[in-house]
Amino acid sequence: MTSSDRSPSPRADVVVIGAGVMGLAIAYNLAARGCKRIVVLDQHYLAWGASGRNGGGVRQQWSTEMNVRLMQESMEICAHFAEEMGINVWMRRGGYLFLARTDAAATRLARNVALQNRCDLPTRMISPAEAQALVPELETAPFVGACYNATDGIVFPWPFLWGYARAAQKRGVIIRTGTAVTAIDRRGDDFQIATAAGTLTAGRVICAAGAWSPRIARLCGGTLPDRPVRHEILSTEPLKPFLKPMVSVIETGLYVSQSLRGELVGGVSLPEEPNPDGEVRLGSRLAFLTTMARGLTEIMPRLAQVKVVRQWAGPYDVSPDGDPIVGELPGVPGFYVVCGFGGHGFMMAPVVARHYAAYLCGEAPHPFFEAWRADRFAAGGTPSPHREEMTIG
Amino acid sequence: MSRKVILCRCEDVTLADVQRAVKLGYADLEEVKRYTGFGTGPCQGKECLREVACAVAQASGRDPATLAPFTSRPPLSPTALGVLAGPARK
Ligand SMILES: Cc1cc2nc3c(=O)[nH]c(=O)nc-3n(C[C@H](O)[C@H](O)[C@H](O)COP(=O)(O)OP(=O)(O)OC[C@H]3O[C@@H](n4cnc5c(N)ncnc54)[C@H](O)[C@@H]3O)c2cc1C
Numbered sequence: 126m127t128s129s130d131r132s133p134s135p136r137a138d139v140v141v142i143g144a145g146v147m148g149l150a151i152a153y154n155l156a157a158r159g160c161k162r163i164v165v166l167d168q169h170y171l172a173w174g175a176s177g178r179n180g181g182g183v184r185q186q187w188s189t190e191m192n193v194r195l196m197q198e199s200m201e202i203c204a205h206f207a208e209e210m211g212i213n214v215w216m217r218r219g220g221y222l223f224l225a226r227t228d229a230a231a232t233r234l235a236r237n238v239a240l241q242n243r244c245d246l247p248t249r250m251i252s253p254a255e256a257q258a259l260v261p262e263l264e265t266a267p268f269v270g271a272c273y274n275a276t277d278g279i280v281f282p283w284p285f286l287w288g289y290a291r292a293a294q295k296r297g298v299i300i301r302t303g304t305a306v307t308a309i310d311r312r313g314d315d316f317q318i319a320t321a322a323g324t325l326t327a328g329r330v331i332c333a334a335g336a337w338s339p340r341i342a343r344l345c346g347g348t349l350p351d352r353p354v355r356h357e358i359l360s361t362e363p364l365k366p367f368l369k370p371m372v373s374v375i376e377t378g379l380y381v382s383q384s385l386r387g388e389l390v391g392g393v394s395l396p397e398e399p400n401p402d403g404e405v406r407l408g409s410r411l412a413f414l415t416t417m418a419r420g421l422t423e424i425m426p427r428l429a430q431v432k433v434v435r436q437w438a439g440p441y442d443v444s445p446d447g448d449p450i451v452g453e454l455p456g457v458p459g460f461y462v463v464c465g466f467g468g469h470g471f472m473m474a475p476v477v478a479r480h481y482a483a484y485l486c487g488e489a490p491h492p493f494f495e496a497w498r499a500d501r502f503a504a505g506g507t508p509s510p511h512r513e514e515m516t517i518g
Numbered sequence: 519m520s521r522k523v524i525l526c527r528c529e530d531v532t533l534a535d536v537q538r539a540v541k542l543g544y545a546d547l548e549e550v551k552r553y554t555g556f557g558t559g560p561c562q563g564k565e566c567l568r569e570v571a572c573a574v575a576q577a578s579g580r581d582p583a584t585l586a587p588f589t590s591r592p593p594l595s596p597t598a599l600g601v602l603a604g605p606a607r608k
Pocket of ligand 1: 166169170173178183304335337341356357441463469472
């Protein structure tokens with residue numbers, strides 16, 4: 126979207142690599158705080174990465190207090206996003222319904238619901254029959270329990286990117302799409318960032334390259350332990366509104382919601398493929414289509430008639446313990462990372478970016494900087510104290 | 519031309535919508551697809567890709583030959599979940 130932004134800008138205070146939701150939201154928050162000379166680079170176009178390929182689920186049901194509270198704050202930002210940024214994000218708060226097939230999973234859900242209630246979230250455990258009252262098409266037989274929070278919901282991801290990009294540009298941020306970063310060199314305290322369209326100098330670099338972050342880190346001699354995992358998703362023909370909540374099955378990682386356009390959008394976990402080279406693979410597979418079709422028609426047999434119109438894939442960016450990785454990369458001062466968000470980085474970006482910008486501006490870091498620090502994976506590092514277990518996929 | 523010229527019939531995307539997207543700087547078919555929603559309905563662009571490409575070329579002054587089509591996604595035509603799921607396994 127930035128053909129008009131090709132003017133050379135030899136020195137930037139901050140260069141953000143990656144114009145996904147993380148990079149754009151951080152650039153916007155920095156600019157809103159008055160920071161100047163910010164450049165965002167992306168090898169492709171807005172919404173090409175995971176931020177343009179995800180399911181748009183936004184929920185507050187998590188298993189750690191920090192994540193519950195972060196997502197409560199993020200939901201607030203999402204709820205006001207359209208008004209503040211002047212763009213419709215098609216947000217629909219129909220709730221999130223988690224279904225458990227086994228007693229073990231139901232017990233975990235109950236424990237998480239108790240935690241969520243302590244955080245003033247109105248989640249409740251419900252029976253399969255009550256779940257069916259919420260979703261009449263639901264088959265109850267496979268399930269032993271469920272939980273439901275009415276204040277969770279879904280958004281349409283793309284307008285978030287356009288909204289953040291436009292608001293950032295209004296505040297002076299330069300966004301260059303079609304501009305891949307090919308090398309990063311240290312010059313004294315500065316970074317020299319080589320792209321196909323010329324070289325930039327920057328005081329600080331924010332690597333917001335999602336599943337591509339380990340490659341970017343390697344360009345400046347750093348290492349990151351996250352790995353890309355292909356995750357596939359499909360969308361159906363549009364239907365009359367019938368499905369209120371996002372529905373997700375704990376054991377299989379299946380999830381499905383109905384967008385405001387009427388389409389069903391959903392995915393399911395497949396066994397992780399061997400990927401020793403850490404390649405980001407974006408091809409679509411028939412195995413996904415059949416697994417998803419079986420899963421969906423098992424829990425909602427009436428959907429057998431519904432037609433799939435499109436399937437695609439995107440990368441989950443997965444850290445060794447499933448929690449994100451943020452902050453300055455050990456050994457590379459001035460190089461900041463924000464990756465490893467797996468299947469929930471979209472919903473977290475609004476709140477993470479807000480606190481990330483505050484941290485970069487010298488304010489006291491939000492506690493997630495401690496919990497998600499990069500050196501927890503190093504030899505002798507302290508593991509994340511409360512590992513999140515409510516991840517999908 | 520009238521604003522009512524519809525280029526993508528599945529998603530009701532008009533010529534004016536496409537021109538507006540180009541004006542905002544979305545000059546590739548992938549970007550225009552995302553911004554307007556064209557080609558995301560049941561026909562998946564089979565009917566409208568050409569028309570939208572011509573409109574984008576005209577509005578942006580680009581040579582149509584430089585406009586790559588967007589990635590086409592499986593399935594080739596809309597397919598019922600029941601067919602993909604195969605026979606019930608009970
Ligand atoms: C199928 C699927 C479903 C999902 N569902 C949900 C969901 O329901 N809810 C949710 O919250 N999250 C979901 N996620 C996760 C979410 O999409 C991601 O966590 C989030 O979008 C990550 O944003 P990002 O900005 O960090 O990365 P990305 O959006 O991937 O952006 C990274 C950018 O870096 C750019 N880049 C890479 N290398 C270079 C380079 N060398 N030079 C310049 N630029 C470069 C890429 O082009 C890309 O645009 C899902 C993900 C997938 C794949």
